[in-house]
Amino acid sequence: MRTGRIIRRCQACGAAVGKGLRACACGSDRLAWSFVVDVSRPGEPRKQAHRSGIATRAEAVRAMAAAQDRAEKNEPEPSRMTLSAWLDLWIESRRGDLRGGTWASYRDAVRLYVKPTAGDLQLRSITKARLRSLYADLADHGGRKGRPLSSKTVHNVSLVVRTALAAAVEDRLIVANPGERAHRLPTARAEMHVWDGSQVGRFLAAVSADRLACLWRLAFATGARRGELLGVRWSDLDLDAGGLSIQQTWSRGASGLVFGSPKTAAGRRRIALDPETVAALRVHRKAQLAERMRAGSVWQGADLVFCTTVGTPLDPDSTTETFERLAARAKLPKIRFHDARHSSASLLLAAGVPVKAVSQRLGHADASTTLRVYAHVLPGADEDAAARLAAAIGGSSR
Secondary structure, eight states: OOOEEEEEEETTTOOBOOTTOSSOTTSOOOEEEEEEEEOOOTTSOOOEEEEEEESSHHHHHHHHHHHHHHHHHTOOOOOOOBHHHHHHHHHHHTTTTSOHHHHHHHHHHIIIIIHHHHTTSBGGGOOHHHHHHHHHHHHHHOSGGGOOOOHHHHHHHHHHHHHHHHHHHHTTSSSSOTTTTSOOOOSSOOOOOOOOHHHHHHHHHHTTTSTTHHHHHHHHHHOOOHHHHHTOBGGGEETTTTEEEOOOEEEEETTEEEEEOOSSTTTSOEEEOOHHHHHHHHHHHHHHHHHHHHHGGGOOOOSBSSBOTTSOBOOHHHHHHHHHHHHHHTTOOOOOTTHHHHHHHHHHHHTTOOHHHHHHHHTOSSHHHHHHHHGGGOTTHHHHHHHHHHHHHHHHTO
16 A cells, blocks of 8 residues: 555644644634645656645545555546636647637637536536536527527537547546547437428529629529638639539638638539529629729739629628528528528439439538438438339339
């Protein structure tokens, strides 16, 4: 057994106080127990663990025994660092090895959802139960103005916490990761909000006079992501051949809004354009040239297809807000701007376009992703397969 000793000290002056005394010689009765124990391994320089401010001698005995046991097993001392302090260090350490947008999403998850309610917890006091309580609270009223937070967002928060705590284990700040299996994403995918063909048509008709009418059309026509659409340059378009090349994105990163590359190799792709969309782009180009002439030397263009009236990039969040406002004005069901992508994919699949073609158009790494995300929007697919099989079997028996 490693040697250690338990001492009662005065909280005011730090002097040792005898066992039978109720006050220190300095007059203070603020007494507490502490311990010090040798934790160095054979052959290593002497190292001691200590802790003070313990209310009772029995608690001090238990704490010292735990420290001795950890030393024998070569386990780390549970850190007194707070979760907030560790997350700050961990987030900063990941700045260089994460994409800007991913890093920013980690930072925002910590800032908005973890620190306000759990940031003051010490790492050593965090339990699986406490994390489950945090995630339940977020699901119930973690959104804006106390509204529920989506299950996907809560799960993303849990992934950030779990990864950060795994790093704390690697750094020997805690023994085990309480974030493991503290949250599971519901197996049933939430109902996807999309518009059908007639609703998309009504929306495009309602916004035909809007300055960004071509952006809204391109979103539904291509299924491209918001950042991809806002990063499109005229040099990425071949209007004569009817094609769009996704080469860059415009999104919020670690240092603000930045241009970047698509997330994956599959994201860098060519998308065929229909004649109506090509015609809309030609009209949009003429309108933009007129704006550029009016702006004169104020124009700060970067060859962007969609930009402000002085050529600067559009703010992604403001673009989403504009889309939602126009949809409400058209008296259509509420969807996000990102749901234009889901609507496009759903309409293509419902029209019988092969999954592989839709996957390539969306920039998915493989068709399995497309099937996983959109299989539920094709309730008649299985019935159609059965009918086709029956026809094939029946035909072969003649």
